[in-house]
Amino acid sequence: MSTFTSTSTDSTSDGKNGSTAEAPTRRPHLSGMNWLIWRQHRAAFWTILAATALSVAWMVYQRGQMMDFLDGYGYPDKSLDEVGDHFQQYVNAFSYVSTGLGVIPILLGVFLGAPLLAGDLENGTAKLVAAQSASRARWLATKLGLTALVVVVSTAALSAAFGWWWNPVKGENTVLEWSSGSAFDITGPVPVALTLFTVVGGVAIGVVLRRTLMAMVVTFGFAVAVQLVWGYFRLSLGEVVTVTSNKGVTAENAFPDLPKAALQIDESYLTGSGDLLGWSACRDTQTDQARELCLKKADVVGWSVDYLPMSQMNGMQWLGASILFALTAGVVAFLFLWGRKRLV
Structure with a gap:
């Protein structure tokens, strides 16, 4: 989605010796609409990316600590049922992290999705943008594209890191039950799809309500409802x-x-x-x-x-994620149809 400026090399003549010198090479950077949208939301985007990087680094460290313990204990030749309380600190870590990752769709839906367009509609920025040469569709596409990129990169990184950390003890129900939301909803493609749907849903709510605070409150209720409905139908994705x-x-x-x-x-x-x-x-x-x-x-x-x-976990996750991606595409289509006449 990003537009990058091309690098160029300019030759200049030295008046004294007639030699040519190459100008410093310019690095690629965002420009135009992409630069404008990134600058407008850079605080939120950088906060999300920085928090993601720190969380991934911490999970990588925790996995190293856990593997050292398991290797010293003799797992998997020795069952964890006999380890006693020595492994409990790692079980607690899984529980705390999974709980934190589980609320990410709600947090991003409320604090990123809902204000994304509602703030522009409320303070009049949308009218200013509409008066420029760029079309509404391009402005909306850039807004959604950059936001979706940040959401996908961050949630995919967290999902991959947590899955890598959990994988050595994945078959132990005493650590995490694979069918529960604490494992199923934060590994594989599910967190990406669930967060993307919640954020885009928050954007749609903000466009309709056109008031930031009201949109955030309604989006919170929407995000919680999505979590409840998803949890109710999660197991129906598999074949008994x-x-x-x-x-x-x-x-x-x-x-x-x-x-x-x-x-x-x-x-x-x-x-x-x-x-x-x-x-x-x-x-x-x-x-x-x-x-x-x-x-x-x-x-x-x-x-x-x-x-x-x-063994059905991976298939169930991709089936559920495909449903969520389809719903997200439907909401995006609604945003573009609504934006043709009523966005500003």
Whole structure:
């Protein structure tokens, strides 16, 4: 999106000896509309990029510390279940960082997206820009393009750094559950798509309301609603796998073996005819013998368990991100259609 000036080399003649000297080479820099937009929002952009750089550096350091501990402990040959409280500081670090990264879409939506155009519309800057030679579409495209670039670069860097840090212990539910928002929503393409949609949504709210403070308040509610809806539908992005057993339900090895870190969705009794009974059936019996008779009478032969394997995580993330990117594209289209007549 950025326009760069080309480098040029000018030759000048030395009056004394007739030799030529090359002028200093000019470095590429932003110009025109790109320079104007960057200068207008440079404080926010540089703050985001600087905070991202510091956060990435801290996570890289934390990963180095964790790997030193794990190597000394003997992981993965030795299970972390036996490590005791010595690993708890790293678990706490994952929890704190994931919580902080999880609120980034809300923060950027409120403090970057909502005021992006609402401030210009409120103080009259938009009318001044519209009176210049540059078109409204170009102004809007540059605003959205530079903002999107900063958002994508920062969230992608944070996502990659956190994923790299978490990857050695990714299969340990005691560290982070892969299906929870604290892991699923801040790794892979999801944080990029989620933040971009929230920020662009905040921009659209600001364009419609045309008041900065009101737009920020409404965007906060919008961002929270997006998080809630996303969390509700997150697991529906995967394909539930069902595994059954026929060794009864009370034997020691009767329950089906699930893959490591699999998320169990539901479990039921399986009858000889293939029907399913809720796991609470025969629960009210007074003794184990009475329960055995109840299960036998119901012709229960084993378990039926529904789960999501961790191997689906990457596919689920890309499916969810593609939906969010499509919604973002829809909001951007709305902004350009609205901007043709009502932007200023």
